[in-house]
Amino acid sequence: KAGVTQTPRYLIKTRGQQVTLSCSPISGHRSVSWYQQTPGQGLQFLFEYFSETQRNKGNFPGRFSGRQFSNSRSEMNVSTLELGDSALYLCASSLTRYNEQFFGPGTRLTVL
């Protein structure tokens, strides 16, 4: 069974731009969560989607948004990028909302 895939793997943007990251969960998994990993803050929860609806949201500004499609694929968008948005963005999928999560390899975003 294929794992969680994320595209692109690496991205370089400049301040003020916007970016969209994509995540394809494991086949059959319906819950997708997004995390931001930075050296200083560790892994921080961004949001969770299940059945195309955002179920949970972490403590991030409104510039961070996401969506989930009917095939469970998910995208997250960051608008008006700031230098501090440079991080590894991880997507995780799980069968239901209460199972262990399986992570993708992440998208490394660098904001210049």
Added chain:
Amino acid sequence: DQQVKQNSPSLSVQEGRISILNCDYTNSMFDYFLWYKKYPAEGPTFLISISSIKDKNEDGRFTVFLNKSAKHLSLHIVPSQPGDSAVYFCAASDGNYGQNFVFGPGTRLSVLP
């Protein structure tokens, strides 16, 4: 304020010996805990979980112990192998929030041959 703490940023252990990674939490509503392992340039990999109705869960070389009164859990790896060298994250959830896991900052384990 960090709700999940891993106070040792790094740990070195000799191959074949026991590795003990510790995790403390402050939120008494947390009732489900997981450990993840992360290699460089890869996403975290689920290792083992425990719910608050148990105080121990074992899976091969990995055992997680939960002490609810102390709000403390630990991951034991026996015997430690060089391939276990990675960053280990402890995560906690209060169940009511689905996948809203709170992660600790991680502990880098180095298993020396």
